[in-house]
Every structure is written in C-alpha cells, then in structure tokens.
Amino acid sequence: MITLAEENYLKAILSISLNSDGKVSTNAIAGEIGTSAASVSDMLKKLQDKKLVKYKKYKGVSLTKKGNSFATSVIRKHRLWETFLVNNLNFDWGEVHDVAEQLEHIKSEELVDRLDAFLDYPKFDPHGEPIPTKDGEISTTNTIPLNKLSEGTNGKVMGVTLDEKPFLDYLTKLNISIGTEIKLLEKISFDQSISIKTGNTKQHISNDVAKHLLIKTN
Amino acid sequence: MITLAEENYLKAILSISLNSDGKVSTNAIAGEIGTSAASVSDMLKKLQDKKLVKYKKYKGVSLTKKGNSFATSVIRKHRLWETFLVNNLNFDWGEVHDVAEQLEHIKSEELVDRLDAFLDYPKFDPHGEPIPTKDGEISTTNTIPLNKLSEGTNGKVMGVTLDEKPFLDYLTKLNISIGTEIKLLEKISFDQSISIKTGNTKQHISNDVAKHLLIKTN
DNA sequence: CTAAATTTTTAGATATGTCTAAATCTTTTT
C-alpha cells in the first residue's frame, strides 16, 4: 500500500520534473512539499525500497515507471475533483485547490472512473491544466508563458500554472480568467515587468504573475 | 485539530450508544473499530484530554457535547457522500460504504454544505439511514426491526441498519430493497427465523437478516 | 586546486497510532 505522504512526494517529484530536466534534487522536493531536506532524504530511501523512484545518494532522484504512474494518477484525481467542485458545486476556481489536496488521496479506481464519466471526460481542469487520462496520457498544449512573449503579440489565456487562492484572486481582480484576450504591450527590462491590454484597459503586472499565465498566440 | 483516527473513535462511540444505553465499554469500541482494547484505552485518554469524551477508568465512556457534535458531523458526511455516490455516480447501494469511510474525513465545511445543496438536502441515505442536519439533528422514524413484528403484520421496508456488501447483495438476491412491501407470515421459535411474503413469493430468512430490516407497518 | 559555500545525508528526538503480554480491576460463580 502506498501512503498519503508517499503520494505527495511522488506528485512533487513529477511536478518538478515537468518544469525542469534531469534528476530532481532533494532541496527542490523539500521546497515543493514544505518540509526539511532531512525528511526528504528519509522518504527517498523508502520510495527507493518500494521501487517507486530511482535514487542515488547526493545525485538526485527520478520516478520509475511505477512511480510515474502513481504520481500521474494522483494528479488526475486532483484535477477531476477540482473540476467537479467548480462545475457542480459552484466553487470559485480559487477555492478548490486545498480541498482537492485531500480528495486526491481517496482510494477507489471505480470512484475516479465514475467521476470522470459524470463530468463527461473533461480534458482540462478549472485552471486550464490538462487532466491525465485513465492510462496516464497528459495532453500537451502549444502555449507559452506570458513573460516569454515578445512585445506586440496578441493571445488568449489558456491556463495558469499556479492555483493558490491569493494568485487567482489577484487575477480575478485584474479581470483575467481563462479565455481572456491579452495583448503584450511592453516589457520593462529593469524588472521584467509587463504592460498588457485586456479589452480596453491597460494594466501592468510583475514577471512573477506573467510567468504563470499560459498564452496561445493568435 | 481532530485526526482521522479520533474521528473514527468518536463515530464508533456514537454508533454504539445509539443502539444501547449508559456508558460505552472499551471492548465494545474495540469490536466496532476492529482494534485491540489496549489501543482503545490509549485513545480514550487522548479524547478525554481534548474534552471530546467523559471517561472514568474501568467505568466506560460517553461523548461530551463537543464530541457528539464531531461524531454527528462525520456521520452526516458519510451519508451525504453515500447519497452522492448512488444518486449521481450510479453506484449500487452495496458498493458505497467503504468509499464513504474515506470521504467522511475530508475537512471542509463549505464542501459539505455545497454537497448537501447539490443533493437537494436529502433526509435519508441510500440505506434509509437518516442524514443529520447541519446543526446535528437526527430525525427518528417510527420503524420496527422486522424480527420484532408479530405474525400476520404487513409493512414496508424503510431502511437497513447494516450497509456491508455481503448483506446488501443478499437482500438484492431476495428482491428486497427500500420500499419493498413485506408480510410477516411465521416466526419459528426454534431459531427465531422468519417466513415472509414479498409480492407473490414466500421466502425464509434468518433472525440475523430480519433484525437489520426496518419496517413501517401499514 | 584548494577553500568556502551549498547541498545532502545521518544521528538522535518527538508525536501518533498501533500491537502483544503482563498487571490490575471488576463481575460472576461457587
């Protein structure tokens, strides 16, 4: 049996390796989970014993096929639950992440399958993040983070890569949500902050915000 | 914070005290949870420290107001989830208990409220068991266990007091579900087994089965 | 290529929840 803590470590390792390449470091995992590097070291040994990761001391870690499959399944459950919460229980997109962190650990294949069917096999969650299929496929989209676009480019917000409430509340305040058309007006080289136009209003946002907005250019 | 294990103990204490009176014994809890009496002793001390139970060594335990409120809330969540699983995800009534045992521990008041509204404030779960209201009211029904009825009585099945799969599968095989009209034909004094008539068919069931069927007489 | 800085691991504690075996308390028999 795989425990809740183990699931969270596997998910963290997958998340990190999707946004970087090569082996995942102990410190990166500690940062992602909000725990000490010592705890991570301990856990990596256990995951190694269970053949869920490939781990060489001091050399970082990567998921085995089995580990990747578990991690993907947890992300699938997380995103399906988020979709349910927003679509059916009328939660706001900023309110669902914490509850989904709990629901993702409910163990029942049948439940996930039926929830998926009930939701009519959604491809993306309320944050525009792709929902892995039952057999572990994660669809990739040809989107670019807003901060990587060049000045003058037009595009549409397809998703966000952070689903914490303060961030999403700020986006709501900026009148930005999935589907919003955005034009990148100007990039300030001093701090990489960005001027954008949405509808008829100009706004200015930090690089930290821009990098979490996935844009599909027109 | 109340832990998952603590919630299960409180729920067990409430369940037992609903079907008996006076203090709840250590052994009864151990039996209900499927754990050792030693573990129960340990836990009762912790629950006492948290003011969730009133406990005197060797003298049994009872829930405080606070403990009762938590326990009721867990049962409410359990039954709401079971209702969701049957009504919306097309689970059979025998398949939902184990998953609900997990879902009942998800912590989010908002979630429970919204689920309740989504289900349109159901009063009973798929097994005919009453769903406590948000403020902890558990409706009582004027039903009698089938084994307590006298010969010749007619009635309707309003609920079951056991929701394990083997039992519910057997009921399905007997063509008995909630709403089924039953006539008690004969009680055998030797083993308290019972002859019944449902529709046009006569069947014979044990006392063990009959006692878990709640009947409303016509 | 050494020395300093950083990262990672190990050592030793702590908290939770469980177990078995032994001790103690309570209830039932005789």
Next chain:
DNA sequence: AAAAAGATTTAGACATATCTAAAAATTTAG
C-alpha cells in the same frame, strides 16, 4: 467471601513521518 473469569489498563515495542543539529559530500569561487 473467596476464587475464577472477564474486562480494562499499563508496559514495552514497533512503524510512520516529522524535526533540528551535526557530519559528510558536492559544487562553486578564488
């Protein structure tokens, strides 16, 4: 009212998951 039986608690272990502090390895700088 003692002895036996039964219920309950305590004692001592163990597994999981976490932490801080110290040691060791690796990486980066000078």
